[in-house]
Amino acid sequence: MAPAKLSPRAQSALVWAVYAVGLAPALWTFWLGASNQLGADPVKTFERFLGLWTIRFLILTLAITPLRDLGLFNGLRYRRALGLLAFYYAALHFLTYAVLDQTMVLSAIVADVVKRPFITFGMIALTLLVPLAVTSNNASIRRLGSRWSSLHRLVYPVAALGALHYSMAVKVLGAEQYIHIGLLVLLLAYRIARPRLMEAKRQKRRAAA
Amino acid sequence: MPSFKVPKIPSSEITPQRIYARRREILGLMAGGAALAAAPSAFAAALKTVPSPYRLDEELTPRESVTTYNNFYEFGTDKGDPAANSGTFKPMPWTVEVGGMVAKPKTFGLEDLMKAYPIEERIYRMRCVEAWSMVIPWNGFPLASLLKAVEPLGSAKYVAFESVVRPEEMPGQTGGFQPLPWPYVEGLRLDEAMHPLTLLAVGLYGETLPNQNGAPIRLVVPWKYGFKGIKSIVKITLTDKQPPSTWNILAPQEYGFYSNVNPAVDHPRWSQATERRIGTGGFFGTSRVDTLPFNGYADDVASLYAGMDLKANF
DSSP, X not given: OOOOOOOHHHHHHHHHHHHHHHHHHHHHHHHHHHTTOSOSOHHHHHHHHHHHHHHHHHHHHHHHHHHHHTTSOOOHHHHHHXXXXXXXXXXXXXXXXXXXXXXXOHHHHHHHHHHOHHHHHHHHHHHHHHHHHHTOSHHHHHHHTHHHHHXXXXXXXXXXXXXXXXXXXXXXXXXXXXXXXXXXXXXXXXHHHHHHHHHHHHHHHHHHO | OOOOOOOXXXXXXXXXXXXXXXXXXXXXXXXXXXXXXXXXXXXXXXXXXXXXXXXXXXXXXXHHHHTTSOOOGGGOSSTTHXXXXXXXXXXXXXEEEEEESBSSOEEEEHHHHHHHSOOEEEEEEEEOTTSEEEEEEEEEEEHHHHHHHHOBOXXXXXXXEEEOOOTTTOGGGSSSOOOSOSSOEEEEEHHHHHSTTOEEEEEETTEEOXXXXXXXXEEEOTTBOGGGSOOSXXXXXXXXXXXXXXXXXXXXXXXXXXOBOOXXXXXXXXXXXEEEEOOSSXXXXXXXXXXXXXXXXXXXXXXXXXXXXXXXXX
């Protein structure tokens, strides 16, 4: 499927649109919470909301490669924006937890991170996202060369830790958890199967030639 | 510590804001000759209540929050689900079957119960195991009054409770994702059940219980985590064995039979040292406060557990 050719200017406008659309739910929901329109427990609601959207942007980021492999959609040019949105939402999720939920009581936060496995997992995932966000620019890609790809494979343990963190944060697993975690597991499993799938594809092409 | 305070205006006499806000509409309806009987049954009936010494001197959680932020998985697992999905539930007519190790087992009609015992207004803290809390003006009568009426036998040591099962009216009890086994069951030791603080609530804020809060009759045990307060009770059985409780069946390492509020015993996955007090809404109306042993009712109930290891019996 040949994608329509877009001018570089239109391409970059589309990428900026992804950032704008991606950040809109966080800004809108923050406004709802600040103006008392987010229900009885706005802090928890906002915290959960940001966490869920972190998972969603991780899913979208990880979906780019399989969708391209399958020839369904070439979204490579949006991958950086989606990955960074996952990082922004994870950072806002942590900030909401630290500032609004734990009211910046450092001892309580440290105790949580050290003692509660699900918070430990979440914290590790956020920490691993930092080097990925810092090196998500063209200069870093040039400078790091092939090491850049290796470094950015960290997104796989981040996704796994995110799924674990999410599943342990709730009292019972429901449809929402099964769907999101199921998608993450599927996308991670695809990475394991991918080398063989690609090899089969190459052989088929060679045979045809 | 309970301290008696004469209420200025009983909450039963305060017109709920949502009705007050619709006063013109309601007057219009009446003027238009539309009979009140045609009005939606969502208008809870006002209760005649008597004051009680159990009145907490803390700011009440707004009724709006108490009735829209609920854990009642029979109507769905989201906090907003019970308010959204309980509209078709019919709490009347209702009966509660009381039996087991009692001299006079009996099935009570709810209206008879409400006539038999004075409905007290009690302002209690409510601490959820998820580390949030509210202050709620309940209306109800002590469970002890009902238990005394059926005359427990000497062999009775525990009280078992059972919730209603109505998949046709409770969407959480149908479909592919059933979070809990039904019916929801709970239990208390007989001395806990007979404690004057233990309440059978039939209302809140001076009106009959909204469906999402456990209509028409629910348990309130203020020194225990909220999930012990079983809702929409149909059956109470006195027994000599420790009865099963739903969350304990589901995750015994996380939810014990006693489930007394205890800041020193954490949930395996989160801290119980502090709680978010649900406030007036908005990010800046919420506050975090220290959780108190037995939810602040230690003076009343700690003696029930004298000599017991509260860490082992969580």
